[in-house]
Amino acid sequence: MTWAPPPSVAALVAAPVAHRGLHDPKAGRVENSRAAVAAAVSAGYGVEIDVQLSADGEAMVFHDETLDRLTRETGLLRERTAAALSDTALTGGGETIPTLGEILALVGGRAPLVVEIKDQGGTLDGAGVGPLEARVAALLSGHGGTVSVMSFNPASVAAMARLAPSLSRGVVACAAADYPDDIPAERREALAEMTEAEAVGAAFFSYDWRALPTPRTRALRAQGLAALCWTVRSAADAELALRGADALTFEGFAPELRADRPSPRV
Template identity: 50%
Template sequence: MIPLPDSFLTIPIAHRGLHDHAAGRPENSRAAFWAAIDAGYGIEMDIQPSRDGVPMVFHDYGLARLTGQSGPIQQRTAEELSRLSLLGTDETIPTLADVLTLTAGRVPLLIELKDQDGALGPNVGSLERAVADVLAGYDGPAAVMSFNPHSVAALAEAAPNLPRGLVTEAYADSDTQMVPPERRDALRKIPDVDRVGAGFISHQASDLSRPRVQELKESGLPILCWTIRSPEQEAEARKTADNITFEGYAAAHPGA
């Protein structure tokens, strides 16, 4: 297990950057990341691969919601994706390398690799290796995570010295139904922490009372959570979580 640096536990983490569409800062955009840096927040971001295997900073599997284009992100090259407008703004889809250049070690980066198996299974590896390659020369606080334990295991092999964690949840929402029921039942119990050498979990905020989360906290494992959208939710989450991932408001800087 690689310990999570203290900055990930003391600096609130802006979900997909400090995004605000009305202000011209779409999620996972350079503008959203600049805003987070200026406000002194950490940054959470999502990674999907381009057709040519380049780690792109983008949440969805499909392009429609954020670009108005049809089809999956994996059907376009990095060069093609870099020309697509995000939500009709001047912002375009950045590569992970672009974001590392922009942040330059100034704030902690929490990097989520989206599942490439389709059912949180073992058909992964290429994106993990590509992300590890990009991060190899980065001089700044960075940690990687995924819902898929196989992805976290692949990251352990590709980047053994990089802090890594599991994204966890109750698996009760409709958007998780593509995952087979037996797989959801298994993952709900968070069984893979030791096997993959997870140094933290980032758990669904509405499910922080789960006994397994409490057990992990008592064992000393750092608990992050997602996604907090109000000061009231933040106050409740911090009863369990060591830190929050937030959006839609200005999270407090503890101790400030």
């Protein structure tokens, strides 16, 4: 079966995608914060964010399972309510942890947005899949902008196919050796090969640029899947990464926009 990326994916790969927003600690913009997302939109980039599930079922925009690295709190995010998390300050930015609903309102359809659904079970399989995906699907159903969802966990992507079939979906992957050691070797190989990409109806994938290209990524691109890559941190690395991908996910520098890229609506 051959298919072309839907319009939402075409828009996603039309410009570099700011990893967790256009964050810059020196400027007070923490990753996945409102300020980082707003800066990416203003600069004309696409925006990638991460979501985790609160204790009471809200989708919070935050990368880590624990609060330790980015706040003065400790412990698991999933053990706190959305209200408590919304009052939890991000270190260095003068903000608190945002909800997905807040970020959607902030973006307001002005930039392509890709939402990475973080694995909730820790095993990149069906464990923990369901509640976060349902909340994300509910929130995105009312979003009028260009949005896609993706996950390292193919079961999460499959859940989104059932819950929100009109949304474009992608799988995130890396070399087999870079997955956690507690995941069985056979499973790591399958994840690296993105063997479930067709079954979950993926329209794109996002792969660790250091491993690109692979025979499998070449084959998926030949089938019509768009290729993002993560996470590029310099112009020199960007040139290498784009030999195996259609667009960058980047941080730490300012890649050029395409000349025909329209200015963001403000």
